[in-house]
Each structure stands twice: as C-alpha cells, then as structure tokens.
Amino acid sequence: MTVITDKQTKAEEIKNEANVLFKEKKYPAAVEKYTEAIKENPNVASYYTNRAFCHLKLESYGYAIADSDSALAIDPNFTKANYRRASANMALGKFKEALKDLRIVSKRAPSDKDAKAKFDECAKIVRRIEFEKAIEHNEKKRSVADSLDIDSIAVEASYDGPRINEETKKIDLPFVQALIQRFKDQKKIHKKYAFMIVLAIREYMMEAPSLIEVSVPKDGQLTVCGDVHGQFYDFINIFQTNGFPSESHAYLFNGDFVDRGSFSVEVILTLFSYKWLYPQRLYLARGNHETDNMNKVYGFEGEVKAKFSEMMFNLFSETFNALPLSHVIEHKIFVTHGGLFSRDGVTLDEIKKIDRIGQGQPGSDGLMCELLWSDPQPEMGRSASKRGVGIQFGPDVTKDFLDTNGLDMIIRSHEVKEDGYVIEHAGKCVTVFSAPNYCDTVGNKGALINISPDMKLDYVTFDAVPHPSVKPMQYASQFSGLLGM
Template structure:
C-alpha cells in the first residue's frame, strides 16, 4: 500500500509564505482554466518557490507541463509530488500520463496499478488501468509474433495496386502514369472540398515515394544557385488549410519555387492524411526541388497516440497506416544547404564532437531510438543559457549558445535551422543568430494563438521570414482521431 508521509526534509515555511503561496496557486489555476498553460507553469513555480512542501503544487504544474508537451518536466513534478505525499493519487495519474506520452507504457501501468490498489472502488482508475494493460499486452503479443514469424515481407510488397478497382461513382482526380502539375491542382481542390482520394491512387503515390526516399541519403545536400530562391517550412501537424494558405501566400512548389518541409507533417491536426499525400505528391512531381525531413512525429509511438494512425484507419485502412510507417523510416534526417546551413527537425547533440560526416553515417532506417545522434536530431531543443541540460520533453537534450557556436565552427556552418517548437511569432532567432526555429502551424491545435512562419532565402542564405495567421478550417477538431488513451488521460 501507500503510506502517507511528508518528506522528512520538508522545509520550514512562514505562515505568510504559506498564505502567499496559496494565493499564487489560485492565480495559476485561473490561467490553467483559461488554457494559458505557460503562465500557469510560471505561477505554480512561484507557489513552489514560496512553499516547496505541497504535493498538489507539483501535481498541478505537472499537468500544465503535460499540456505544453514538456513531458520530462511533467514526469519530474509528478515524481516529486509522490515523494512529498504518497497518498496524493493525482501524482500517480500525472506520472502515468507523462510516461505514456513518452511511450513508456509499462511504467504507466505500474502507477495505475498503485491507484487501483489504493482505491479499489474507483471506476475511472480501473478503466484507465485496464485500458493501459490491454495496450501493453497487445504490444507484447505483436513483438512475440514478429519474433516467431521471422523476417516479414515489407508492406509495399503485399500491395497489388493493379487489382484495386475504382468504383464508377468516384469523381476525383485519377493518377494514370506519373504525377503531373494538373493532377496536383485537382488534388488540392478535391481535398479542400473534404473529399477523399481513391485508395488506388493514394497507394500509387505512397509506393512511388517510398522508392524515391529509399534512394536518398540520411543527410541530403541542396544547392541554391545564384539568383534563385529557396523556402523552408516547419511543422504543419495536419493543418491542411494552413498549408494551402502557405501556397497562396508564397506560390506552389515548382522548380523555380523549391521547398523543404522540416518534419512533423502529421498528428494533432485532423487533416494529416491530406497534408501528407499533398507533400508526397509534390515530392514525386519535383523530386529535385521538393524536400522533406523526418520529424519526431513521423514514428509509430507518436502516430498511435496523436491521431495519425486513427485518421488513416478511418479514411483508408490499417494496411495503409503500416505503409506510412515503412515510408517514414526512409525519410532523410536533415539537409545541408550550400554546405553552409544545416536543417534538422529537433536540434543538436549531447556530445561536442559530432560532425556532418557522423550524421551521414547514421542508419536511419528504423524507429527513432531513445538516445544518440538520430534521437537528438529529431527531439532536442535550444536553451538560452550556456551548456546542456536534460530535456524538458524527456527525450533528447537542451543545448546552449556555446554548443551551437562550437558545432557550427567545427562543421564550417553559418547557422542551423530547426522546427519542433511552437513560437508566438512563428519563428525565433536565437544563439546570436546561429540557431533559427521555424514553425508553420498557426494557432496550433486551435488553441495556441501563435502565428505561423516560413523562411525564404536566396543564394546569400540570409533568412527572410514571412508570418501569417491561421485560416478557417472545416469543423473537425484537432486530435479528433487520437488514441483512446489520450482522452482517458485528460490530455485531449
């Protein structure tokens, strides 16, 4: 069982500080209820500074951190709450949610079990426990089967596109041979009307693009010739109507108007299928002038949780969801522009000696690991202070201006571009101009109120920023297809 115990090291706090801490917590709660989680975190932190002995302050800050995807911080807070008060059951819920968001389901299960033992009659706790247990068992079962049956055929080998009939009632674009500019124009208009590309043609795009990515390197080089321009976009996260808006503002992709989309094409936004098929279509139309880097959301763990798999299964089928996974494992991890600007989704490394050549050598054809160069390219974030610290996300690392400076010097780079983080203006220039963040999903998840941005540069590689607001979209909420666990955990 759980013994009720306040840590022996509980600090003595004056009555005045106790009172002030309570008032500060109430203020934090007001921000939390309004959906302003950043401010909520700030005020919970103040309350904790005033009185570090109250488990619920850490528990509250934990759920606020969960909402802004700082899973590492959320995990630490939940653990601290439990240390302070072993009977504070919300602490176990929060820790279970944090571990689940990090894909560590066995650890989540352990915390749910603790709650169920403490409160055997609590229906809600039991439901979460059973749901989590079911998923853990299912994953174990799938792993066991994979081991027993040995090497599997790739998903692409099991698909016979020619055998798929197109019903007479289908009135959308048809892909007979190679993708054309006309096909893409028709496809965008069709998607805009919330119609579904026939699965025969969706499979055609996917099989062609897989072959294309297979032939590419982990690090792709891009040349921007004199007198031409180049565009870099950050996270799109299934916000198809905002993607269309980028093309309205800046022109559609073409050999004269090349683009790089820097990861996190899918999840959260509920038009992820439309986004990814559009981007893959342009990749096939202009393979030499349209580029895509893998993000941390192009992975099984994330897609199961944040809606992409649910959306593919709803609009198409499970086989196609598996084919997407196979394709994502071939996506390049980063791009080097004119040998002077490195673009990756997440950020830099926990070691000082990483070179461009080390990145080239990474075997990318797999699910992202929990550590190492591939993990950090997809997950890391910059921090304002020098040095490194453990990640607020619980994966990757946080790196300071000195780390960026050293990396650029070692590799003869002018600066790095990354995405991965919501920025109020859609972009941020940090680390003395050497670390640029670009995020292209405005009003992220319909609630952040941020602008989106994209970067345009010419051969001088000086970044120009264009920012824009969100545009209306059909009434399908973000996360509409997300996994049942997310709603169970109160993260929807």
C-alpha cells in the first residue's frame, strides 16, 4: 500500500498551480512553481518534463535538456522526457542527438504518426548533412556566387515588379520603395533581381572585418534594432513610425533578421537592398539565426526554397557567413547579437580578426559562438548557458570587457523582453528586441534605440501591427510541433 505524504500532496497542489500558469502562458512564473513542486517532491519525472516544456517556450534549451535528463534518471522509460530532450536538441540544431531520442519515441509509440513523421524528418536532415560533409571532404566546394551566371537569367515580359538597371547594375530609392510595396502586397520580385541583391551584399561583406566602426550621422541619428525574426509588417512599421534609412538616418540591425516569422525573405531582401543603397548608413550584424542549423529548423530554409530555390538558400548561407559579428558606435558602445566571453581580456582587435568567413558556421564554442549565443545574468561571474550554447555573464564580466577596451556600454539583443528592452548591469548592458508579439503569441512590445550625435539614447517601444493570416514557422515542416509552436 502506497502512503501519500504531506509533502507529496503539497507538491501536487503546487504542480497544479504551475499547470494553470502554463496554460495562461506565464512561463517564468510556471517555472518557479514547478521548481517549488520539485523541492517538495524531487522524485516525480513529470514535474521535470513540465518544467522542461516551459524552458522550451522560453528558449532555455540547455535547462530543458537538464530537466529531461533528471526525468529519465528517475524513470528511464518516461517517453515524454525523450521527446522534450529531442525538442531541445532540435532547437539547437543538434540533429544527431535529437534523432537518438526520436528513435526511442517512435519505437515506444509505433502507432503515433506525428512522432514517426518527426523521426523521418530528422533522419532526412542527418542524412543530408552527412552527404554534404562527404562531398566537401572529397572535393573543394564551389561557391554558389562563382557558379551563378546572372546575365543568362531572363526576365519575362509579363513580370510587372520593380527592375534593376542591368547596364549599371545599381539600385536607387524608387526601386527599394517599389520593392517594399510589392512585398506588402505579398508578391515576389524576380529571381534575377533577388540574386543580384544578395550577390551585391555578399561581395561587400566579404571585404569587411568582423567588427565594424560606426559613426552617428552629424545631422541626424542612428537607430539600433534587435531581432525582427521575419515579422515583415512589424519590421516595416519601424521605418514608417521612426523614419526610413537615409543619409541622415542610419540603422544598425543586430541580428536574427530571419526564422520563426514567415516573411523572412521579404525582411532580408529589404535589408540587403537598403544596405546596397546606403552602405554607410545601414549596418547588419550576424545573429545566431543567420546560421544553417537554425534555418533548417525555424523556417528560413523552407521559406527560401518555397519562394525561390535551393540555390538561393545556399547563396543566402554564404552571405550570412560573411556578415560582421559586432559593431562599435563612436568608440563608446559595443553592439553584438548575443554577448560576452568565457574568458577575460578579449580585445576589440581580437574580435575584428575573427576569421568568420573561413569558419563559416559558428560551432559550439569559441569567440564567434559566444558573440552570437551568450546572455547576461544578474549574478557575478559566469555560468553555463540556459540555452545550452555560449555562456551567461555577470556585471563584473561586462565591466572587465568595457574597461579592457575603453568602452562605455554594451547593446545586445537575442532575448524577447516584455517591454522590448531591459537595462542591466548598472546600466552598462542593454538588451533590445524588435519583434513585437513574438511568434504571434508572446504579447511583448518591440523596442528600438535612437542615438543622437551627442550620444544620448532614446528608447522607443511599439506594438505589433496586423499582418496577413500566415502563421509563424509556416515553412518549418514537421518541427513547429516538436518545438511547441
């Protein structure tokens, strides 16, 4: 006969409170409640998988893996823990690890068609990655840019969209304005012009260092934006309400232009067009989602293939590899997508010399990875990342980096915030996130930072605007369900 203790009863009550918070999408509060339940009774596997699901929603994939491990330590046959761990590894682009758990889930539930479909999709990705590696090993991979013959691509007479002058091979402001309107109308531009735009930016970025010095226009301002994640209509709303890029109004977009939102092609082609038009007034930094593994999972690869072709995606991939990793504004403000490093003493010169193009994809450690993936924490020192990649860094780490390099503050992005931005580390570390109502579900505001020539920072918040009825991650195949979308 099983005796139910007071602690077990209390733990169940707390777990039920956590479940209510989860249904209300109050994920941080739910995490706290599940943690309380675990303290009362640490021997229930489902408490850990419930908390893991919250961590998935909060993109804390490292924590979700740890909770899944704890659940399986209690009950090795608890299939839900394998599913949660597969979800977290998939979110991190660790497809082989995810496949191990999906194989277990499939075997234990052979009649579950959804589990089988996800297993098959993951297996297909793993096979493709292995095939691509084998090809690279056996022969030098030829650049897509080098294999493209743009002049041979014909533009049909029936095409009624904006055109690039094929003699000058230059764009002008009317072209960009027409491009934006065409995208608003949910129409594509011709593939020839899309290739020309991406090629122009690739060529420009290939010559740039990994860290770019930025100045504020003397007669205007510089606007720093965080993640926009393919939310084209919210992205364009930034320009409509805050001013379009121009010679007197510079913009710096701090990574994660694509994925999740299903208008990522429209966002990136608009940004690249403005970069081509105003190379010294539109700045782009690579985010952790400008990488192949993320694009396979979160929709950008599928979207590009649906709207254009696999060759177009491969060209985007090459171009993302060439994007700079960081910017410094007026020798005072360091701007990067994720954050700081696992060691002290990193200099701007070191960052500038990172061979990002040679490295290509960022890997799971090193300076490039940490710039794209790290997050601040309120505690001093460093700790393992909640995401499972990069690190978490405290106020002392921020201070050391700023002191080492003679800087005043850091602006980074990478994390959704309820009010669109958060100021931490005694005002020295600011997070700005520019995708309001993230994934159509979070309800957060977006934010941007306007910086004047005298280096005053003005924080502006904004709400989401209506968009066509296309759901987030529309092109993410089987994985949107796996990731709890």
